Amino acid sequence: MQMKEHKPLIVAFCCNWCSYAGADLAGNNRLNYPAEVKVIRVPCSCRVNPMFVLRAFQRGADGVIICGCHPGDCHYVSGNYYTRRRMAMLFSMLDYLGIEKERTRIEWVSAAEGAKFAATMNDFVETVAKLGENKRLEDLRCK
Amino acid sequence: MQVITREQLIEKAVSLLAANTVSCVLGWSRGEFDYDVSPAVFRSEEEVRRNFVWNDFCGANMSKYLISKASGVDGKILVFLKPCDTYSFNQLLTEHKFDREKVYVVAVPCDGMADFRLIKKVCGEGIISIDSEDAILKVKTLYSDSPISVPLTDVLAERCKNCKSKKHVAYDELLGEDGNVLESGRFDEVKKLEAMTAEERFEFWQNELSRCIRCNACRDVCPACTCEKCVFNNPSSGVENKAAANSFEEKLFHIIRAFHVAGRCTDCGECSRVCPQNIPLHLLNRKFIKDINEFYGEYQAGEEIGLRAPLTDYTTEDIEPCEIFHRRDTDA
Numbered sequence: 001m002q003m004k005e006h007k008p009l010i011v012a013f014c015c016n017w018c019s020y021a022g023a024d025l026a027g028n029n030r031l032n033y034p035a036e037v038k039v040i041r042v043p044c045s046c047r048v049n050p051m052f053v054l055r056a057f058q059r060g061a062d063g064v065i066i067c068g069c070h071p072g073d074c075h076y077v078s079g080n081y082y083t084r085r086r087m088a089m090l091f092s093m094l095d096y097l098g099i100e101k102e103r104t105r106i107e108w109v110s111a112a113e114g115a116k117f118a119a120t121m122n123d124f125v126e127t128v129a130k131l132g133e134n135k136r137l138e139d140l141r142c143k
Numbered sequence: 144m145q146v147i148t149r150e151q152l153i154e155k156a157v158s159l160l161a162a163n164t165v166s167c168v169l170g171w172s173r174g175e176f177d178y179d180v181s182p183a184v185f186r187s188e189e190e191v192r193r194n195f196v197w198n199d200f201c202g203a204n205m206s207k208y209l210i211s212k213a214s215g216v217d218g219k220i221l222v223f224l225k226p227c228d229t230y231s232f233n234q235l236l237t238e239h240k241f242d243r244e245k246v247y248v249v250a251v252p253c254d255g256m257a258d259f260r261l262i263k264k265v266c267g268e269g270i271i272s273i274d275s276e277d278a279i280l281k282v283k284t285l286y287s288d289s290p291i292s293v294p295l296t297d298v299l300a301e302r303c304k305n306c307k308s309k310k311h312v313a314y315d316e317l318l319g320e321d322g323n324v325l326e327s328g329r330f331d332e333v334k335k336l337e338a339m340t341a342e343e344r345f346e347f348w349q350n351e352l353s354r355c356i357r358c359n360a361c362r363d364v365c366p367a368c369t370c371e372k373c374v375f376n377n378p379s380s381g382v383e384n385k386a387a388a389n390s391f392e393e394k395l396f397h398i399i400r401a402f403h404v405a406g407r408c409t410d411c412g413e414c415s416r417v418c419p420q421n422i423p424l425h426l427l428n429r430k431f432i433k434d435i436n437e438f439y440g441e442y443q444a445g446e447e448i449g450l451r452a453p454l455t456d457y458t459t460e461d462i463e464p465c466e467i468f469h470r471r472d473t474d475a
Binding site: 106 | 399402457463
């Protein structure tokens with residue numbers, strides 16, 4: 001019997017003002033990106049609480065990516081600067097606990113970068129697929 | 144052995160009570176044994192003389208208790224603070240957690256506190272009493288005829304071995320002499336972990352964190368954990384009241400706990416002291432402190448009142464999260 005191929009589940013937090021529109025543009029331009037990417041719209045990348053990231057992993061996500069506006073272009077002036085510090089700390093901590101660092105990523109994607117959005121997602125899904133299932137951060141109580 | 148004696152502290156407390164400078168005293172109270180000293184409020188001279196203690200087990204950081212105790216009190220509350228406690232004191236003032244005017248701080252020098260778990264390792268169970276003389280602890284146990292002598296330096300708590308400062312950063316009155324900020328090897332353990340492979344680190348933390356029983360003691364004692372409503376009291380979290388099914392499920396709690404105090408943690412080490420399972424929780428906090436120092440400039444929470452915590456601040460030139468790993472991989 002052949003084992004079912006593992007398809008990674010990716011949660012993408014996308015800023016309403018840039019990456020979310022970028023995803024839209026990718027769709028309009030008929031650019032492919034894997035259906036395993038589940039996009040969650042947030043008003044700003046800064047809205048993403050570290051708890052959201054860990055909750056996603058706890059409930060079975062294999063990778064989490066946060067997309068925001070390029071530094072300096074935040075709709076709310078400085079939101080993404082805070083995100084940058086916060087997530088740098090969080091990702092470094094996850095690495096410290098021995099969680100594969102490739103499972104988390106932060107990417108700056110503007111509303112005009114549909115192609116970049118699709119390329120980023122393709123690349124991320126491929127990377128996470130290589131790592132296989134997320135075992136280290138899952139929580140069986142939540143599944 | 145501490146430089147300042149219990150009698151000196153009692154006389155200080157009694158004289159301030161008698162002069163009506165303060166109306167109550169926040170300090171360490173006698174427990175059932177010599178080593179289970181606990182925090183308490185004393186309201187009269189008699190109570191102070193009967194129960195107040197100051198020995199090598201007064202590790203408890205009194206700053207956090209000021210949040211609940213300083214507000215309801217008539218006049219001022221007297222609090223005794225060790226050097227590391229004064230950092231937490233300043234940090235709480237920075238966050239406007241209590242009124243400075245309500246508090247009278249007497250700073251007490253500290254020679255490091257003993258960890259009774261280490262004493263038990265040396266002397267075994269059944270400790271009846273512990274006396275200290277010139278940095279030697281005399282431990283009487285049920286199972287030995289004569290007292291066992293243990294040098295205090297052998298049983299110092301981890302945080303005291305790597306003491307970051309003997310200097311008081313806030314006080315109204317100082318007993319004895321003030322020390323200096325020290326060069327400590329407090330990041331050595333963190334560096335050792337960083338040098339391991341991801342698999343080894345995971346093994347290490349799995350081993351440590353799987354012992355967690357989620358008693359929340361680390362959260363409750365932490366002077367930086369002062370939210371009135373805590374995310375971990377959320378009954379709809381899905382994990383409340385459920386036993387862990389596999390061995391590494393409390394990591395979310397520990398990562399978030401450490402993250403919530405990142406940049407505000409003064410590294411007082413209370414979390415590790417109170418952990419009934421002896422998990423080295425300070426290693427999580429120190430990782431954040433080390434990262435913050437490395438990427439956003441040297442920062443010691445609580446050094447001064449009014450400092451802006453690094454995670455509530457930014458510069459346009461901050462390091463990108465992916466660069467952190469890149470830098471580490473190229474360094475290694």
